[in-house]
Amino acid sequence: MVKVTRLTKKNVNILRVNIKINKESRIPDYLQLINQIKEGASSNEQEINTLIKDIDNASVILDLERSVVLKALRQLEFQGILYRETDLTFVVNSQAESSRYSARGVSSDKTEVLQTIASLDKGLYPNAFCKISEDFLSGREDYCNLIHSDGAGTKSIVAYLQYKESGDPKVFRGIAQDSIVMNLDDLICSGARSSILISTTINRNAMNCPQEVIRELILGTEDFLESMRTLGINIRSGGGETADVGDLTGTIIVDSCASTILKRQDVIKNEISEDLTILGFSSTGKSTYETAANSGVGSNGLTSARHELLSKFYRGKYPETADLSIDPDLSYCGRWRLEDQLPGTPMTIGSALLSPTRTYAPLIAALSNEFKAEIKGLVHCSGGGQTKCLRFGKNIHFVKDQLFEVPPLFETIRTASNTPWQEMYKTFNMGHRMELYINARHTDSVISLAKSFNIEARIIGFTERAKSNCLTLTKGNQKLFYES
Amino acid sequence: MVKVTRLTKKNVNILRVNIKINKESRIPDYLQLINQIKEGASSNEQEINTLIKDIDNASVILDLERSVVLKALRQLEFQGILYRETDLTFVVNSQAESSRYSARGVSSDKTEVLQTIASLDKGLYPNAFCKISEDFLSGREDYCNLIHSDGAGTKSIVAYLQYKESGDPKVFRGIAQDSIVMNLDDLICSGARSSILISTTINRNAMNCPQEVIRELILGTEDFLESMRTLGINIRSGGGETADVGDLTGTIIVDSCASTILKRQDVIKNEISEDLTILGFSSTGKSTYETAANSGVGSNGLTSARHELLSKFYRGKYPETADLSIDPDLSYCGRWRLEDQLPGTPMTIGSALLSPTRTYAPLIAALSNEFKAEIKGLVHCSGGGQTKCLRFGKNIHFVKDQLFEVPPLFETIRTASNTPWQEMYKTFNMGHRMELYINARHTDSVISLAKSFNIEARIIGFTERAKSNCLTLTKGNQKLFYES
CATH class of the missing domain: 3.90.650.10 (PurM-like C-terminal domain)
Structure with a gap:
């Protein structure tokens, strides 16, 4: 992965994603992102993978702070929805079964x-x-x-x-x-x-x-x-x-x-x-x-x-x-x-x-x-x-x-x-x-x-x-x- | 103390208090109350005592929910500013030294x-x-x-x-x-x-x-x-x-x-x-x-x-x-x-x-x-x-x-x-x-x-x-x- 320090809308890999963050919503941005990635993880796995394989790219596409994207992805990692490949790249865990238990931050299997x-x-x-x-x-x-x-x-x-x-x-x-x-x-x-x-x-x-x-x-x-x-x-x-x-x-x-x-x-x-x-x-x-x-x-x-x-x-x-x-x-x-x-x-x-x-x-x-x-x-x-x-x-x-x-x-x-x-x-x-x-x-x-x-x-x-x-x-x- | 279940402005003991709760403020009502009682506790002890000896009365005078008044008074009790006399009556602790430590909910002397x-x-x-x-x-x-x-x-x-x-x-x-x-x-x-x-x-x-x-x-x-x-x-x-x-x-x-x-x-x-x-x-x-x-x-x-x-x-x-x-x-x-x-x-x-x-x-x-x-x-x-x-x-x-x-x-x-x-x-x-x-x-x-x-x-x-x-x-x- 080539590290790009300052990306703008012009030099990112533009890709169409169905994720829309509503900045007016009372639901925090990172939670909106979590929920939408979760929903799309099984049906649009390929698309999500392309989005999350580069945090900086994703941050520009979604018009969200990098730290907000990272927070969402790390929580999804904890929930078992994503794997972390490197510090900054993630991939959908295709075996994931959505668990309400781990979504609440509780790991019953430890x-x-x-x-x-x-x-x-x-x-x-x-x-x-x-x-x-x-x-x-x-x-x-x-x-x-x-x-x-x-x-x-x-x-x-x-x-x-x-x-x-x-x-x-x-x-x-x-x-x-x-x-x-x-x-x-x-x-x-x-x-x-x-x-x-x-x-x-x-x-x-x-x-x-x-x-x-x-x-x-x-x-x-x-x-x-x-x-x-x-x-x-x-x-x-x-x-x-x-x-x-x-x-x-x-x-x-x-x-x-x-x-x-x-x-x-x-x-x-x-x-x-x-x-x-x-x-x-x-x-x-x-x-x-x-x-x-x-x-x-x-x-x-x-x-x-x-x-x-x-x-x-x-x-x-x-x-x-x-x-x-x-x-x-x-x-x-x-x-x-x-x-x-x-x-x-x-x-x-x-x-x-x-x-x-x-x-x-x-x-x-x-x-x-x-x-x-x-x-x-x-x-x-x-x-x-x-x-x-x-x-x-x-x-x-x-x-x-x-x-x-x-x-x-x-x-x-x-x-x-x-x-x-x-x-x-x-x-x-x-x-x-x-x-x-x-x-x-x-x-x-x-x-x-x-x-x-x-x-x-x-x-x-x-x-x-x-x-x-x-x-x-x-x-x-x-x-x-x-x-x- | 006579228990009055529903008080209105008309049948409370009206007393002049210098406490003003600004409902527009970003500071929660109970914190405004805490701060103002603290400030007045030494200079206006008598006035504060009259106010807090009856929660229901205080609630009407201050135009605050009873639970809000109670929350404030109990926190002041914890901070050593007030004593609790009965479940619902409080009195200023005249020996209180204001301690930043206990105001943060930490009792160093236990x-x-x-x-x-x-x-x-x-x-x-x-x-x-x-x-x-x-x-x-x-x-x-x-x-x-x-x-x-x-x-x-x-x-x-x-x-x-x-x-x-x-x-x-x-x-x-x-x-x-x-x-x-x-x-x-x-x-x-x-x-x-x-x-x-x-x-x-x-x-x-x-x-x-x-x-x-x-x-x-x-x-x-x-x-x-x-x-x-x-x-x-x-x-x-x-x-x-x-x-x-x-x-x-x-x-x-x-x-x-x-x-x-x-x-x-x-x-x-x-x-x-x-x-x-x-x-x-x-x-x-x-x-x-x-x-x-x-x-x-x-x-x-x-x-x-x-x-x-x-x-x-x-x-x-x-x-x-x-x-x-x-x-x-x-x-x-x-x-x-x-x-x-x-x-x-x-x-x-x-x-x-x-x-x-x-x-x-x-x-x-x-x-x-x-x-x-x-x-x-x-x-x-x-x-x-x-x-x-x-x-x-x-x-x-x-x-x-x-x-x-x-x-x-x-x-x-x-x-x-x-x-x-x-x-x-x-x-x-x-x-x-x-x-x-x-x-x-x-x-x-x-x-x-x-x-x-x-x-x-x-x-x-x-x-x-x-x-x-x-x-x-x-x-x-x-x-x-x-x-x-």
């Missing part, structure tokens, strides 16, 4: 992050659910260490909306639980059962989230940990941090970090093999240790759930809860308010979205006491939903052909947003957030043990040998296929 | 958070720099545990601006270091010296901070930890988490959590007594283990530093880096751009603001080898700056009468913003970010040891008995007094 860390040390047990390292903390050969971070993600925004509407900060107690459980249940899948130390970090906009919010988060943390200890899970808070960072967030971000030491012999290596039964543990209902029925929502997919269900009312009233660089058509495009009824349930939309993430820790601890040596794998279906299992085992075909019925919340999201099943199962847990890989002969005992916690368990599928990891989900007559 | 956690367990050593708990992790009686969280705060925004302007994501390597050192140096003050496990959480706007930013943060983390291990500090990463949360942040937030086990006998209890010498370790210069001269900035006070130094140019070009609910007059009100020279130095404003937080870990580790039993206290002058020491010891008067010369960056911030010295010393480290409490007879040896790391150390003051903890700072002829 490919890019996983690539970056692929070169780093994978720890002692590369297939274990969390990274496990040798015992730096206490220096004992037969032990190992685990430190793990995760948080409530954008679920805190739903809590914020509810808080602002109702004035009751207690809604943040559930967020404290969400942040802890997102760590606790990952640890549980690695074999940790006790001696867990946790710390929570709160990044807040102090103007919008005053003292009373912090108080409820701290008290919610302490209460939840206390309830876990009563159930035999030895988890304790070692403190936490609150930062007032109004320039970084308009609302509040709640993250936790958990650390533990465990015996190497207790690690669940998640070396998932063929011919195992997959047991799923329901994410809905009311377990013996919950105070209300759970919608099953967990803490994943909340960006999507919030925008698909909640109405423009919230975008207008609480602009601090929406990314201003996202296409407004993808933001709060639902028909409901928090206090509306969730179809087919006695819950409101708000209480369903805010249902605190269920921990499976008490159940899995009990399970370990009885079947420890028999647990071949445990998968927390968090980010990636039902496709999370693809990261474990080698050359395994995961067949999930008897999934739980889709809980009403997820069904409502799907129908409201017209999201394909393929994407729904990648984003949400869709009915079970924890799965156990075990030999078929133990399934009845496990199902019965789960029942004692009032958690429904069922055989949802099995594993078989394959050429590489893949997954088939059966939904009615439809089969959904995923590769790792 | 009073409210400290109050909330005051009721919680303080751990084994209530005066230790970090909360220390019994050894849950390995269950040994003579050991104890520490888990600690902190992060780079709004320093990541300066890196973001530099990255967007230059296109070079490597600037984020320093942010990785900032986030780690904010934990490491707190741990060091508690007596931890090795066997530290760390995890970093990145909350990002994926549209604005693509893959290359994450890569540099991860590689920056690994490189910094490797450099620490070369210097004998056994600190390792146990993994991390990246979350795409564009609705929560327009840019990027980097936090870390560190966990360690230490022998109880190694804990620095920070039971600071009278008649000790206070030695300060310079935050500027180029230590033997740094690759460039340090501006001394650390990771505290960066919200203030950024807004006081950087020009409106950045607010206009990068609106995602400013809290939209803050008075625009307090946002990016400086005269410089990142590439401008910092007065009196060879550094640019950008490189001075982004100078990676120096760790004192190698120096303190060497110090511990020689003087372990003699270390009576270590204070990391992070949040709270030079007043941080007030949290340690009992009935101690901290006299700091020979402080380091104020580094050019802090001097520039002070003169540019007209911030009183009293507030400067509460916000920034002002020359030393680590202080040691020790008997006078060891000072020469310590100063000489520090010199071997090319870190300037000096006697900055002493402790004496008092009725309660207090601090006197001497700055030229001026004495600044603080109470805990």
Whole structure:
């Protein structure tokens, strides 16, 4: 490519494009460009490719600032619509499937992050659910260490909306639980059962989230940990941090970090093999240790759930809860308010979205006491939903052909947003957030043990040998296929 | 107070107020109200009190929506200008000193958070720099545990601006270091010296901070930890988490959590007594283990530093880096751009603001080898700056009468913003970010040891008995007094 520093209408490669930027529109120029390239990417791929292979050219043709064109193209690159060939040349990704999820700046498969860390040390047990390292903390050969971070993600925004509407900060107690459980249940899948130390970090906009919010988060943390200890899970808070960072967030971000030491012999290596039964543990209902029925929502997919269900009312009233660089058509495009009824349930939309993430820790601890040596794998279906299992085992075909019925919340999201099943199962847990890989002969005992916690368990599928990891989900007559 | 649900101009308590809201102004109504109440709070306290003691009344008099009035009053409450008497009545705080810092939604003294956690367990050593708990992790009686969280705060925004302007994501390597050192140096003050496990959480706007930013943060983390291990500090990463949360942040937030086990006998209890010498370790210069001269900035006070130094140019070009609910007059009100020279130095404003937080870990580790039993206290002058020491010891008067010369960056911030010295010393480290409490007879040896790391150390003051903890700072002829 010849670099042309100052182009004018006279010396550019004039080409006819159907893209028209309306400078009078309230929609920013770069968003108009994004939307029109998206629309044309499949039908006019050739034409778009000619346009975007030279930024300077495109800038003159479209009569847009170079930085505006670049911003649009880079966002399209992130969305998977375009590839970047060099710093300044792009090309249409002809395999792109338009994903509402990535258009909102959320990558459910985290490919890019996983690539970056692929070169780093994978720890002692590369297939274990969390990274496990040798015992730096206490220096004992037969032990190992685990430190793990995760948080409530954008679920805190739903809590914020509810808080602002109702004035009751207690809604943040559930967020404290969400942040802890997102760590606790990952640890549980690695074999940790006790001696867990946790710390929570709160990044807040102090103007919008005053003292009373912090108080409820701290008290919610302490209460939840206390309830876990009563159930035999030895988890304790070692403190936490609150930062007032109004320039970084308009609302509040709640993250936790958990650390533990465990015996190497207790690690669940998640070396998932063929011919195992997959047991799923329901994410809905009311377990013996919950105070209300759970919608099953967990803490994943909340960006999507919030925008698909909640109405423009919230975008207008609480602009601090929406990314201003996202296409407004993808933001709060639902028909409901928090206090509306969730179809087919006695819950409101708000209480369903805010249902605190269920921990499976008490159940899995009990399970370990009885079947420890028999647990071949445990998968927390968090980010990636039902496709999370693809990261474990080698050359395994995961067949999930008897999934739980889709809980009403997820069904409502799907129908409201017209999201394909393929994407729904990648984003949400869709009915079970924890799965156990075990030999078929133990399934009845496990199902019965789960029942004692009032958690429904069922055989949802099995594993078989394959050429590489893949997954088939059966939904009615439809089969959904995923590769790792 | 009689509750009147629908007031009109006719049945309100008409009172003359000098507050005029200009509906044509580009400044939002609530900000106009905030500014005018602030101006009148000291001169017309009585009049303001009459106005704000009834929200409904005020709403009619000012011809503003009730929610607008409430928003303004709550922000003034947060800023310490008003007290809230009941849910809907406020009164002027006649002791208020107008603080630019709290007006930006940043509480440097964290009073409210400290109050909330005051009721919680303080751990084994209530005066230790970090909360220390019994050894849950390995269950040994003579050991104890520490888990600690902190992060780079709004320093990541300066890196973001530099990255967007230059296109070079490597600037984020320093942010990785900032986030780690904010934990490491707190741990060091508690007596931890090795066997530290760390995890970093990145909350990002994926549209604005693509893959290359994450890569540099991860590689920056690994490189910094490797450099620490070369210097004998056994600190390792146990993994991390990246979350795409564009609705929560327009840019990027980097936090870390560190966990360690230490022998109880190694804990620095920070039971600071009278008649000790206070030695300060310079935050500027180029230590033997740094690759460039340090501006001394650390990771505290960066919200203030950024807004006081950087020009409106950045607010206009990068609106995602400013809290939209803050008075625009307090946002990016400086005269410089990142590439401008910092007065009196060879550094640019950008490189001075982004100078990676120096760790004192190698120096303190060497110090511990020689003087372990003699270390009576270590204070990391992070949040709270030079007043941080007030949290340690009992009935101690901290006299700091020979402080380091104020580094050019802090001097520039002070003169540019007209911030009183009293507030400067509460916000920034002002020359030393680590202080040691020790008997006078060891000072020469310590100063000489520090010199071997090319870190300037000096006697900055002493402790004496008092009725309660207090601090006197001497700055030229001026004495600044603080109470805990």
